[in-house]
Amino acid sequence: MNIEQTKIEGVVVLTPARFTDERGFFSETWNQNRMLANGFDIDFVQDNHSLSVEVGVVRGLHFQTPPHAQDKLVRVVHGAILDVAVDIRKNSASYGHWVGVELSAENGKQLLVPKGFMHGFVTRAPNTEVVYKCSDVYAPECEGSIKYDDPVLNIAWGLKADALVSEKDARAGDFATFVTPFIYEGAA
Numbered sequence: 578m579n580i581e582q583t584k585i586e587g588v589v590v591l592t593p594a595r596f597t598d599e600r601g602f603f604s605e606t607w608n609q610n611r612m613l614a615n616g617f618d619i620d621f622v623q624d625n626h627s628l629s630v631e632v633g634v635v636r637g638l639h640f641q642t643p644p645h646a647q648d649k650l651v652r653v654v655h656g657a658i659l660d661v662a663v664d665i666r667k668n669s670a671s672y673g674h675w676v677g678v679e680l681s682a683e684n685g686k687q688l689l690v691p692k693g694f695m696h697g698f699v700t701r702a703p704n705t706e707v708v709y710k711c712s713d714v715y716a717p718e719c720e721g722s723i724k725y726d727d728p729v730l731n732i733a734w735g736l737k738a739d740a741l742v743s744e745k746d747a748r749a750g751d752f753a754t755f756v757t758p759f760i761y762e763g764a765a
Contacts, residue, residue: 578608580615583676586669588662588694590678591650591687604685606652607710617689619648621710629656629700629707635725635740636707637697638663638749642758645716646692649709656705657681658698661732663723666693669761673752675732680707693759697725699734722749729753 579592595602612619627636638661641647651660663675679701680686690696698707725732725740729752734740 578605578611578615583662583678585662585664585671585674585676587691588664588676589689591689592685593687595685606687607650619650619712621648621650621712623711623714624708625711626706626708629705629741630703631741632700632703633736633738633741634700634705635697635734635736635742635746637661637746638695638723638725638727638730639697640665640695640721641713641716641719642721643692643719645713645719646759648692648712649690649696650687651680651690651696651698651707651709652685652687653680653682654706654708655682656700656702657683658700658705658707659735660688660690660698661696661734662688662690663695663697663730663732664693665695665755665757666759666761667757669693672757672761673730675730677733693761695723699725699736699740701735722746723752723755724749727752 581590664671
């Protein structure tokens, strides 16, 4: 497993080794013991799977507040996305900053998005399937969202046309008035 730190502390790209032969490939995408040895102590309790038929589908920016905040491990099993994490930890040097990573079935990269970050993605290929592990269950009373095109965040989604978003995401809040429940406590 190759582990690459992004420009924002805590958000990392995990690229599992692929063992290929004439049949295809095998890849171990998560091994708790191996990840513990590398400083990642996460118990995943829920797996999610989404299909986005069109290019330009934006899902996010989403987060869950404590006591149901979630770490997420995101990967693509078909197609491609730009996966985005936004730091919403008060007192963090990177508060309000974002990082985007191209994830695809072809490159096998995964993005680890820790608690205290918003998460969203835009599809780059038709019929894109995204799977992700979560460290807590979905809790609607703790969910929150900010508009994907918030001018304060100014995320470069790389859209070639209007984004396709859900009605719920279209009604998301603005970052300028957002009050975060997450506090940056320094490196773990």
